[in-house]
Amino acid sequence: MGAAHGHRLHHHGHSAVHRAPAHLKILALVGFVLLVVATPREWYVAFPAYLAVVVGVVLTARVPLLWIVRRMVVEVPFLVFAALVPFVAHGPRTEVLGLSVSEPGLVAAWGLAVKATLGVMASLTLAATTEPVDVLRGLRRLHVPSLMVEIMSFMLRYLDVVTADLGRMLTAMRSRGCDPRSPRHWPALARSLGALFIRSYERGERVHLAMLSRGYTGSLPTGADQ
Amino acid sequence: MSTPVLDVRGLAYGYPDGHQALFGVDLHVHRGERVALLGPNGAGKTTLVLHLNGILTAGAGSVAVSGLPVEKQHLQEVRRRVGIVFQDPDDQLFMGTVRQDVAFGPANLGVRGADLDRRVMAALEQVGMAEHVDRPPHHLSFGQRRRVAVATVLAMEPEVLVLDEPSSNLDPASRRELADILRSLDVTVLMVTHDLPYALELCPRSVVLSGGTVVADGSTYDVLTDDALMRAHRLELPFGFDPRSVRPGLGTGVAPDRAAPPRTDAAGGLVASPGTHTNPGDLT
Structure with a gap:
């Protein structure tokens, strides 16, 4: 479809990830995002593990990591918002680099930032490995x-x-x-x-x-x- | 005479905002005719076209297509009989591939399977676009998209093809290719256009709509050479174009080889000839 030729979000390739049926990839993405969102943000070890999974998939798909990272700028406004949270939130204060910030705010900001980043990365990976028209076909097969x-x-x-x-x-x-x-x-x-x-x-x-x-x-x- | 393919009687229409676009239009188009609908901007041409397949509903008067009145209960059949090709092919081609787009109309009519494929390929062959069947429409050139837009309507096997500004934005070669295609089709054509040489080339008969009424209905040659009529309704021939100097017989409804001797004495014998000025009431 439209975007099939040189769409900005699609990285042409023939890896196993590219060839996988679109509807399975969509299910995997939704499952992954739900899992990330449902994980309590204080389970600090879980998130590097999630990141490793996404990076693993990206590498298997032979999409350059930098290619994905560049397209993550869409997330910036969201990150700015997350960065503001520690300054405006209530609760006990703590010192970071000489600035007084809210402790629960800091945890909330971490949670927002890390979950959003993982979600965006995973979505970009789907977009990079699946033609838009196939995404639509996949959605149709999933009875959206x-x-x-x-x-x-x-x-x-x-x-x-x-x-x-x-x-x-x-x-x-x-x-x-x-x-x-x-x-x-x-x-x-x-x-x-x-x-x-x-x-x-x-x-x-x-x-x-x-x-x-x-x-x-x-x-x-x-x-x-x- | 046989039932006209298009039979518009006393059609009047005002838009909901109060703007009255049509004041009693009468128009008859018979099978196999190619008719140009001319007129300045704002004359009501598009409004009239949208009545032909029931997108707009007549405020007064009636529209019938091969005897079938354009009313709610017949809309589906009316829209099969009247194929409208809109001006901007990007508005008309909205599916992912040329095949899906051409199949859209007939599929809405319930055509399926091999029958649908046959219709799609037949329509594309008529416009010379069969080899592009699996391409996305927006990867085609503008001229190709216009031809596919014609095919999307031909696939519905209409009785009358209505074209809105078919030559607009086309380069001269695409314009000529489209003319060849339109001439080769065995279908009644109503063509809305500002391109007067194109009207003369393709349509033996022209109808001039101005201010929401039909102000002239006659052979294209007579209409275009009626200077007073042309001036009165903001119609102008392009610089350097003189219908009198073009191949005789063109736009008169007479085959060129049997045409009367060229009426080249531009002295004014044709100007304001009474036959071309026709009041709407006289048409029936």
Whole structure:
């Protein structure tokens, strides 16, 4: 599908992990994440063991570790939030590097950070070793409600279209002397993101019209869904 | 005469926001005709098209497709009979592969298995895209996507093909290839377009919609050479294009070899010829 060729999250390969059926990989990911989340954060030894498992899978898949690490920047806002917790939480205080922080806050921050990191790493590993279209097929085999799978497949189909729209809008902004990266121009950027939202919404309506015109009645026909 | 494929009578429509788009449109298209629907922006062309397959419901008047009224209980059959190809192929191609996309329409109609495959391949062969059947649509060129969009509708075996701006954004070669395809199809065509040379090339008959009514209905050649009519409705030929200098017979509904001698005296004999100005009421 869309993203099949050179998708940013997919690392092409032929390892055993790549070849494994998608639905099993999805089950494994969900199981792993549930296990990580359910582990009390004070069981400090468990987490290095989990990390070893993920790294093991990544290495088996022959995906460069650095490749995964680079894509973990999505987690940064979450980590910033976790780092703030020790400063604002209540409870007994302790000294770390000369700063007074809350002890329970520190434990909470550790728990958040480590669980999120493991979850993101594991999800990236699934994405790196499974084509998006296979993920969808896997979800369908797992009997995820078809409406949800349809929504995801539309997202996948139109991701490139919307990204191209955004790229053209940013080029048009730059051509008129505006640097979308500079905070001074963030208001303009925000407005164009608003415009992008409206455009995508209108595109959604046009796609729906096109679907109705071809006899769509509310569910994708199984025949078209091979 | 036989039952028209498209039979629009006194169609009026106002959008919920109060904007009145159509004021009593009458239009008849017969089997095998290729008709261009011309008119300035905001004339109501798209609104009219959306009535043909029941996306919009007539405020007044009626629409019938081969005798079947466009009403709620017939919608599925109406949408099979009227195939609309929208302007932006990215709106029309929403499945993962060309095959799935072309199969979408017929599968909605209940076609399955080998029958479905046959329809998909037949439709793709008609537009010369059979070899791309397993590619994702967005990896195709724009012209190829437009052709696949036509195939998605052909696969439903429609009685009338309605094209919204088929030549827009196409490079000249893709534009010509699409013209060849449209000419080769054995199907009634209604083509909404601003591309007047394209209308002259493909459609013997043109209907001009302006301000929500039909202001002219006649041979494309007569419409395009009626300067007063053209000026009155914001229609303009591209620079350097003169229908009078084009191959005689084109756009007149007469085969070129049997056409009357070229009416090249542009002195104005054709201008405002009474036959081309037609009031909506006179059409029936």
